[in-house]
Amino acid sequence: MKKTEFLKLLDQLLENKPGTLKGAELLLDIDGWDSMINLELISLADERFGLVLSVDLLGKCQSIGDIIAMMGDHVVD
Amino acid sequence: MISAATQSNPMSCDGRLILVTGASSGIGRATAVLLSRLGARLLLVGRSQEKLEQTLAALDGTGHRIEPFDLNETEEIPAWFKHLIAESGPLSGLVQCAGVQHYTPARFITVDKINRMMKVNVFSTTMLAKCCAGKGAVLPGGSLVFIASVAGLVGDAGLSVYAASKGAVIALTKSLALEFAPAKIRVNAVAPGCVETDMLDKMRLNLTADQVQALAAKHPLGFGTAEDVAHAVAFLLADTGRWITGSVLTVDGGYTA
Ligand SMILES: NC(=O)c1ccc[n+]([C@@H]2O[C@H](COP(=O)([O-])OP(=O)(O)OC[C@H]3O[C@@H](n4cnc5c(N)ncnc54)[C@H](OP(=O)(O)O)[C@@H]3O)[C@@H](O)[C@H]2O)c1
Numbered sequence: 001m002k003k004t005e006f007l008k009l010l011d012q013l014l015e016n017k018p019g020t021l022k023g024a025e026l027l028l029d030i031d032g033w034d035s036m037i038n039l040e041l042i043s044l045a046d047e048r049f050g051l052v053l054s055v056d057l058l059g060k061c062q063s064i065g066d067i068i069a070m071m072g073d074h075v076v077d
Numbered sequence: 078m079i080s081a082a083t084q085s086n087p088m089s090c091d092g093r094l095i096l097v098t099g100a101s102s103g104i105g106r107a108t109a110v111l112l113s114r115l116g117a118r119l120l121l122v123g124r125s126q127e128k129l130e131q132t133l134a135a136l137d138g139t140g141h142r143i144e145p146f147d148l149n150e151t152e153e154i155p156a157w158f159k160h161l162i163a164e165s166g167p168l169s170g171l172v173q174c175a176g177v178q179h180y181t182p183a184r185f186i187t188v189d190k191i192n193r194m195m196k197v198n199v200f201s202t203t204m205l206a207k208c209c210a211g212k213g214a215v216l217p218g219g220s221l222v223f224i225a226s227v228a229g230l231v232g233d234a235g236l237s238v239y240a241a242s243k244g245a246v247i248a249l250t251k252s253l254a255l256e257f258a259p260a261k262i263r264v265n266a267v268a269p270g271c272v273e274t275d276m277l278d279k280m281r282l283n284l285t286a287d288q289v290q291a292l293a294a295k296h297p298l299g300f301g302t303a304e305d306v307a308h309a310v311a312f313l314l315a316d317t318g319r320w321i322t323g324s325v326l327t328v329d330g331g332y333t334a
Binding site for chain 1: 179
């Protein structure tokens with residue numbers, strides 16, 4: 001999946017206007033980013049990419065860039 | 078009437094034909110293994126033929142069969158079941174263990190997610206019950222056991238859709254028990270707490286180490302094993318449960334105490 005598409009998905013989860021997230025944001029600065037988002041990302045990664053993530057792994061992420069990096073080859077520029 | 082076999086061992090399932098769904102893994106597999114040791118003949122249902130074969134290899138006795146089937150195919154269940162009974166004869170018992178669990182925070186619920194959870198957890202249970210109500214499907218004295226969950230009794234953040242599905246199974250059990258009683262068929266549910274299976278491994282991914290510890294602490298006897306639940310299911314299937322219908326047996330290490 002293209003990075004732009006993935007950012008759109010995250011915007012959708014956050015109920016943002018498409019294009020709100022640019023990719024470099026710190027999670028702490030994002031309105032509405034909470035622990036429930038991680039639960040949704042775990043099932044999203046599993047269903048879309050067959051990727052096994054955990055709350056502990058996602059908990060290490062500090063930025064949207066870190067989240068994208070977690071998706072490995074499944075999200076590309 | 079109590080047979081000679083059950084007089085000497087009230088847990089005996091000697092010669093009884095019992096269908097176990099979810100038999101390819103976890104609680105369903107442990108239940109099938111235990112029931113085979115108690116003398117039952119098993120029909121093993123799940124999607125994975127390979128895993129069903131592994132269960133089959135672990136069974137005692139003979140006369141068991143694997144019946145791979147996707148219970149998401151709700152519309153197909155009656156024809157599949159009819160064919161099964163025509164080939165194998167009437168059932169003495171059914172254990173509906175197949176199920177799925179996902180964390181679904183309320184704001185991320187979609188119709189598709191509700192459907193996926195309900196299809197196997199509720200729709201297939203309901204359709205299997207319908208099939209069991211059919212002529213000659215289940216022998217008098219038969220017993221149906223549905224695996225619900227403590228999630229159907231106690232709340233948990235992020236699990237509302239799963240909880241609703243298990244609450245539905247509990248409600249289904251009670252009404253069916255009354256409807257099936259004249260045919261001398263019992264219907265009960267088992268509501269497990271956290272049990273060490275693939276499902277719990279998946280659930281752990283959604284919890285921090287601290288949350289897992291807190292969850293374990295809510296089970297005064299610790300997390301259970303698939304065998305712990307299997308024992309309760311066998312108790313309800315065998316003549317030990319002959320005066321029990323419409324009940325929900327919590328097997329949860331004290332979670333709901
Ligand atoms: N483990 C727990 O902590 C826990 C607690 C409370 C309640 N429960 C309930 O206990 C039951 C068994 O869970 P488990 O822990 O043994 O989980 P598991 O190891 O993940 O096993 C689930 C079983 O369901 C079967 N299944 C799922 N979808 C199916 C489908 N569409 N068609 C046919 N079979 C299907 C799977 O078989 P295939 O993959 O081969 O299809 C597998 O055999 C479930 O109803 C669950 O909700 C579990």
